[in-house]
Amino acid sequence: MPRRHHASRIVMFAIAFGLVAFALASASPPSSQLTGGRLLVNSYDAIFDAQFDHVPVLLTRACSPPPTQRTSRSDLAPPEACELLEVVSTWWQIQLDPNNRAHDEAFLTKADASIAAIEAWTVREPSRAEAWFYLGGAYGARAQWKVLRGERLSAARDGKRIKDALERGLTLDPSLQDAYFGIGLYHYYAAVAPTAARVLRWLLLLPGGDRVQGLQEMLRARDGGQLLRSEADYQLHLIYLWYEKEPGRALDLLQGLHARHPHNPHFLQRIAEIEDIYLHDTAASLRSWQQLLADAEAAKVAEPGLAEVAARLGLARQLDKRLESNAAIKQLREVIALKPTAPVGALARAQLQLGEVLDHQGRRSDAIEAYRAALDNVPAGDPDRIAPAARERLRSSSRR
Numbered sequence: 151m152p153r154r155h156h157a158s159r160i161v162m163f164a165i166a167f168g169l170v171a172f173a174l175a176s177a178s179p180p181s182s183q184l185t186g187g188r189l190l191v192n193s194y195d196a197i198f199d200a201q202f203d204h205v206p207v208l209l210t211r212a213c214s215p216p217p218t219q220r221t222s223r224s225d226l227a228p229p230e231a232c233e234l235l236e237v238v239s240t241w242w243q244i245q246l247d248p249n250n251r252a253h254d255e256a257f258l259t260k261a262d263a264s265i266a267a268i269e270a271w272t273v274r275e276p277s278r279a280e281a282w283f284y285l286g287g288a289y290g291a292r293a294q295w296k297v298l299r300g301e302r303l304s305a306a307r308d309g310k311r312i313k314d315a316l317e318r319g320l321t322l323d324p325s326l327q328d329a330y331f332g333i334g335l336y337h338y339y340a341a342v343a344p345t346a347a348r349v350l351r352w353l354l355l356l357p358g359g360d361r362v363q364g365l366q367e368m369l370r371a372r373d374g375g376q377l378l379r380s381e382a383d384y385q386l387h388l389i390y391l392w393y394e395k396e397p398g399r400a401l402d403l404l405q406g407l408h409a410r411h412p413h414n415p416h417f418l419q420r421i422a423e424i425e426d427i428y429l430h431d432t433a434a435s436l437r438s439w440q441q442l443l444a445d446a447e448a449a450k451v452a453e454p455g456l457a458e459v460a461a462r463l464g465l466a467r468q469l470d471k472r473l474e475s476n477a478a479i480k481q482l483r484e485v486i487a488l489k490p491t492a493p494v495g496a497l498a499r500a501q502l503q504l505g506e507v508l509d510h511q512g513r514r515s516d517a518i519e520a521y522r523a524a525l526d527n528v529p530a531g532d533p534d535r536i537a538p539a540a541r542e543r544l545r546s547s548s549r550r
Contacts, residue, residue, distance in 0.1 A: 193232070213231070250494045272315075404420050404424065517547050
């Protein structure tokens with residue numbers, strides 16, 4: 151399992167800590183509505199569709215429209231909520247190429263500022279449940295980045311802050327439907343978490359989990375919440391894939407995400423990977439990669455250059471499995487000719503795959519040259535561990 155997927159599981163488990171108070175609400179009043187929730191949904195959908203350029207305008211409409219627009223202040227979202235969604239937008243830009251650190255400084259600056267602003271809000275209005283709800287969300291956003299970058303102890307401290315903020319908010323108002331996703335996430339991961347996470351749960355004096363109840367609560371939030379349907383679908387697909395061993399259901403959720411957010415290349419890429427790795431359906435995976443390539447060439451997706459490179463690498467792997475070596479080599483040489491800088495490590499990955507295909511054809515000297523080129527182009531830190539793979543294949547090919 152890719153390392154960043156394992157990190158995502160730890161993050162989701164930590165974020166869920168803060169929502170345990172929902173388990174104490176045996177009878178809830180009618181669902182509370184987030185202030186300006188309808189306007190926030192438009193921004194949230196744009197983020198999931200990777201329409202990042204549209205987000206600032208949508209957030210302005212949600213929180214501070216121009217004077218010429220007649221909108222009551224009570225209809226608008228709190229400015230702190232919009233500030234938090236700016237953080238989420240930057241996070242999803244990182245998600246498209248997680249090994250690229252170009253957005254890290256901007257993300258951390260925005261996340262810290264968002265936390266400070268929402269903390270000030272909780273001081274001004276300590277009885278406003280929504281303020282505490284968003285504070286937990288702001289800490290959660292920062293925790294995700296910290297886990298991705300290997301700052302797990304600091305992320306754990308943020309996890310405790312999430313717990314404290316959201317317990318306070320949920321005590322004030324236990325009826326925000328979106329938050330049922332968090333409590334469901336907690337119940338589920340507390341039941342299936344590895345030993346290390348269970349020790350952390352014990353240190354924080356949190357109760358145990360319930361796998362079935364957790365799934366039910368997440369589905370409840372997905373169906374009844376204002377903001378989190380797409381987020382719920384994305385996280386649920388990981389649960390169905392990793393723990394429930396139901397890749398078909400995971401695929402259904404991703405296909406729904408792709409249908410709602412076709413501009414985001416991440417979802418179609420995940421579909422192609424699941425069809426390959428979990429369903430072993432080379433033909434289906436090939437079709438998905440071909441669709442992603444066509445969308446990238448037509449500029450129908452965000453970051454079309456990045457999407458094109460990912461699609462060609464995926465296509466080459468499937469073509470090689472189908473023993474269509476020459477077609478695979480053509481895709482890989484297209485990538486190499488582009489000299490891509492995104493996704494991070496793509497050039498080294500293309501050279502490594504090229505060496506493997508050439509090896510399959512028995513072209514040993516050409517394969518050795520490709521493996522050496524892969525080593526020459528390994529990015530700083532080698533996040534995908536390309537160098538060890540290239541060295542091993544180089545040794546194996548040289549011995550033949």
